Amino acid sequence: MMTRCSQVNCFAHAGEACWDGARDHTRCPFWSAGETSSEAVPESAPASVRVPWSGGALGLTDLVNLSAQGRMILIGVLGAQDTGKTTLLLGNYLELLRGGRLADASFAASRTLHAWESLAAWVRFDDAARRPSFPPHTPRGTSRVPGLLHVGLRGRQDELRDVLLTDAPGEWFTRWAIQEDAPDAEGARWIVERADAFLVLADCERLAGSQRGPARNNIRQLLERLGNHARDRPTTLVWSKADHPPNAGIRAQLRRALNECIPHASEVESTTTDRRTLAGALESVLSLAWSPPRARAVTEPVLEHHPFAAFRGHHAHS
Numbered sequence: 204m205m206t207r208c209s210q211v212n213c214f215a216h217a218g219e220a221c222w223d224g225a226r227d228h229t230r231c232p233f234w235s236a237g238e239t240s241s242e243a244v245p246e247s248a249p250a251s252v253r254v255p256w257s258g259g260a261l262g263l264t265d266l267v268n269l270s271a272q273g274r275m276i277l278i279g280v281l282g283a284q285d286t287g288k289t290t291l292l293l294g295n296y297l298e299l300l301r302g303g304r305l306a307d308a309s310f311a312a313s314r315t316l317h318a319w320e321s322l323a324a325w326v327r328f329d330d331a332a333r334r335p336s337f338p339p340h341t342p343r344g345t346s347r348v349p350g351l352l353h354v355g356l357r358g359r360q361d362e363l364r365d366v367l368l369t370d371a372p373g374e375w376f377t378r379w380a381i382q383e384d385a386p387d388a389e390g391a392r393w394i395v396e397r398a399d400a401f402l403v404l405a406d407c408e409r410l411a412g413s414q415r416g417p418a419r420n421n422i423r424q425l426l427e428r429l430g431n432h433a434r435d436r437p438t439t440l441v442w443s444k445a446d447h448p449p450n451a452g453i454r455a456q457l458r459r460a461l462n463e464c465i466p467h468a469s470e471v472e473s474t475t476t477d478r479r480t481l482a483g484a485l486e487s488v489l490s491l492a493w494s495p496p497r498a499r500a501v502t503e504p505v506l507e508h509h510p511f512a513a514f515r516g517h518h519a520h521s
């Protein structure tokens with residue numbers, strides 16, 4: 204026999220910590236209200252598991268657990284495999300840990316410290332002999348998708364923002380760019396539908412190398428696809444790995460595609476050789492998404508009889 208918590212977001216029955224923070228989840232009132240089923244009894248949660256989150260990248264259910272302490276901003280980080288997405292995110296995390304500010308805000312919290320730290324472990328020196336290496340590829344097909352990394356930021360007016368950054372496999376976006384409704388592009392569709400802002404990465408190293416033709420076409424395809432969905436959401440084209448500059452022709456072609464597909468988008472360069480540029484890339488969209496977009500002026504419908512009746516039935520017809 205097994206008892207499940209009555210809170211849908213609680214995974215205490217699976218050996219994780221109580222969502223409500225109870226030290227002994229069997230004493231939690233939500234647990235007592237839960238139903239008993241005939242599933243096998245799992246191992247009970249180890250005493251060390253006493254916080255209601257794991258610290259790993261967030262899954263979709265976990266989002267509900269972020270307290271509504273401030274505005275939530277979802278940044279979609281788009282780009283093919285190996286374009287430097289994870290590196291860019293990590294650069295921002297390390298910058299915040301150094302005490303740096305991001306979009307004029309400082310680090311306040313993270314629900315995904317464990318995920319950040321396991322990525323950061325790859326770029327920190329373990330000893331003098333070991334050179335830091337970049338994080339491994341973010342694989343496709345993990346069960347908790349998309350991987351969302353969280354930082355809580357505090358602005359100048361003490362306002363809090365929960366910023367969620369997608370750390371998704373590049374294949375999702377490559378598939379989505381080619382075929383919008385591809386089943387394995389579902390993660391890309393999820394991100395594009397919900398994101399408050401976008402970073403699109405163009406890998407300068409590939410654009411400067413022998414594969415520059417296909418690389419240019421892939422980015423152009425991604426920009427065209429995103430152009431159909433971005434609406435007026437802040438978007439930046441990031442020339443990543445800018446320590447390998449592509450030739451002026453390729454740059455001009457992509458710039459033209461950007462202007463045609465997403466006219467309001469901006470451009471920045473980023474490179475790990477100048478860490479401030481990694482923060483600059485994120486800042487370019489975060490500062491715009493920090494405050495909600497202003498509502499458009501309401502256009503009064505045609506006044507037929509009486510000002511009070513002006514909006515009557517307006518919804519039903521729109």
Ligand SMILES: Nc1nc2c(ncn2[C@@H]2O[C@H](COP(=O)(O)OP(=O)(O)O)[C@@H](O)[C@H]2O)c(=O)[nH]1
Pocket residue numbers: 282283284285286287288289290291337338339340341373408443444445446447473474475476
């Ligand atoms: N030269 C150079 N290489 C970079 C830079 N950023 C990332 N890389 C390289 O790009 C590879 C892929 O980076 P990663 O962040 O894992 O890409 P992702 O697949 O888009 O998440 C890494 O192994 C690094 O070798 C950069 O600014 N300059």
Ligand SMILES: [Mg+2]
Pocket residue numbers: 288289290339340341370371372
């Ligand atoms: Mg990655």
